[in-house]
Amino acid sequence: MEKLKYPIGRFEFGKAYSAAETQAHIQEISALPSKLFNVVNVLNEVQLETPYRPEGWTVRQTVHHVVDSHMNAYIRFKLALTEDNPAIKPYEEALWAELADGKGAPVEWSLQLLKYVHLRWVMLLNSLTDADWERTYFHPETKRVFPLREVAALYAWHSEHHYEHINQLCIKQGWK
Incomplete structure (x- = not known):
């Protein structure tokens, strides 16, 4: 079950990242909209309603979650760049996934939204100075300060x- 929940492993918090590593992270963020489009665009409605693991979100909910999460991340970056260590607003991602737009909206809507949010976000990320990357925000649920390099x-x-x-x-089901 751990491999189904965390197919690439868990994220390691508290690490320091170099400028070169941050550039690689920006490239990964930049690549996501087209990667996600390519894997999801060929799926039919039944496949989109398939959970990626037992008791997990459907493909559709996962796509919508990514957009919800990344829109929040983009706003959090902007807050950190314009305020002194702002407290960000957490949200109940599992509950968001159960709302009508999380369960029923066409994935194309979120894929388009993701494309344009990422274009703006990557433009912003590529404009940051070393001093900007040292800026932080505070997460009230985890009681942690997050430097922007770690957030990237x-x-x-x-x-x-x-x-x-x-x-x-998709691989497991033979859809690829």
Whole structure:
């Protein structure tokens, strides 16, 4: 079950990242919309309603979750860049996935939204100075301060994590 939940392993919090590693993370974030489109675009409605693991989200919910999460990440970056260590607003991602748009909206809507959110987000990330990358935000649930370099690493991981949920399901089911 651990491999189904974490197909690329768990994210390691608290690591320091170099500028070169951060550039690689930006590239991973940049690549996600087309990777996700390529794996999801060929699926039919029955396949989109298939959970990637027992008691897990469907492919459709996973795609919508990625967009919800990455829109929040983009806003969190902007908050950290314009405020001094702001407290971010957590959200109940599992409950968001159960809302009508998380369960029933066409995946094409989220794939388009992801494309344009990522275009803006990557543009912002590529504009950051070394001093900008040292900026932080505070997460009130974890009671942790997150430096932006670590946040970029987290969302590069998050991109690949959910891509692999869907990709591994497609391989296992013989859809690829």
